[in-house]
Amino acid sequence: MASQNPKTIATINFKGGVGKTTVTWCLGDIVSAFSDTKVLLFDLDAQMSLTQAIALNEDGYSLEPEFQKWYEASVDKRKTIFDALDRYARPNQHFDFPAGFDFIYQLTDNLHFVPSVEDLYWMELEVFDRDAVKDFVRRLMGKITTSAKLPKYDYVLFDCPPSFTLLSYSVLSCCDLILIPVNPDYFASKGINLILNSLKMKIEPFPLPQIGVFMNKAKTRGTLTKDTRFYMREIERVCKQAAESQNISAKFLESWIPDRVGVKRAITSGGVPKELRDPFQKLWHEVMEYMQ
Numbered sequence: 001m002a003s004q005n006p007k008t009i010a011t012i013n014f015k016g017g018v019g020k021t022t023v024t025w026c027l028g029d030i031v032s033a034f035s036d037t038k039v040l041l042f043d044l045d046a047q048m049s050l051t052q053a054i055a056l057n058e059d060g061y062s063l064e065p066e067f068q069k070w071y072e073a074s075v076d077k078r079k080t081i082f083d084a085l086d087r088y089a090r091p092n093q094h095f096d097f098p099a100g101f102d103f104i105y106q107l108t109d110n111l112h113f114v115p116s117v118e119d120l121y122w123m124e125l126e127v128f129d130r131d132a133v134k135d136f137v138r139r140l141m142g143k144i145t146t147s148a149k150l151p152k153y154d155y156v157l158f159d160c161p162p163s164f165t166l167l168s169y170s171v172l173s174c175c176d177l178i179l180i181p182v183n184p185d186y187f188a189s190k191g192i193n194l195i196l197n198s199l200k201m202k203i204e205p206f207p208l209p210q211i212g213v214f215m216n217k218a219k220t221r222g223t224l225t226k227d228t229r230f231y232m233r234e235i236e237r238v239c240k241q242a243a244e245s246q247n248i249s250a251k252f253l254e255s256w257i258p259d260r261v262g263v264k265r266a267i268t269s270g271g272v273p274k275e276l277r278d279p280f281q282k283l284w285h286e287v288m289e290y291m292q
């Protein structure tokens, strides 16, 4: 399965709460369960939702001691994602950041994780050269794919913040696919319109990756509700329009993820709930077909 370069997917949306973190985790969980498929997850959100969820024990209250210990060591040794960026941005120095398991945490054999750190909050205030930083994630991926200490990853999934930070632009400038979850509400198509019509310009001079938009938290009563179907048609129309007018590859995916409370336990209890495995698998297959 392992190919030369991993396929990279970034989950984004301007809006918080649409399910970026949940979807990134669930896809990582589903895909790493295929035998011999190595997945690396990045938490790039300074709000640290994914990192905090992973740090929690199954009881949901206490901290997982093994991860906690590893995390503190990673911070002490200056091996976090922020330290990597800090090294990268130093003027007139080559990017010295060997990538190993003090930077990447092994959740399972196949599922590995780069946590977020609070320092990312303040990053926007530091004087980084915006255009230079755009190339940071590409260079970091280079360190990861050439490291003799790390496995060859098949997929790398980035959980991005709800705002467009330096780091998000850096990811969007080099990933293969941008995955945008939306929710069935009135504002979704307006938000999508805004993103699809501004991304290309923001990422220049880098080419815009393929974009896949899909419905998360779809309402069902046996089958999809009339409302959810209405919003899906609206968003699909916006995607088609933007794809034509901007000349970009943006598609509204047919697969959707239903609204199910069970998903709240997916991260701390380690697995995608049974009733959501099929929808996430379908979504993954459609994403893979689209990326061919």
Ligand SMILES: Nc1ncnc2c1ncn2[C@@H]1O[C@H](COP(=O)(O)OP(=O)(O)O)[C@@H](O)[C@H]1O
Pocket: 015, 016, 017, 018, 019, 020, 021, 022, 023, 049, 162, 216, 217, 218, 257, 258, 259, 260, 261, 263, 264
């Ligand atoms: N398919 C779903 N069904 C029900 N709840 C969901 C679903 N997807 C996400 N949620 C819930 O919505 C909230 C926001 O999700 P999250 O993944 O943190 O969003 P984001 O990362 O976009 O801010 C969380 O409480 C999460 O459990």
Ligand SMILES: [Mg+2]
Pocket: 020, 021, 022, 045, 049, 159, 160
């Ligand atoms: Mg999030």
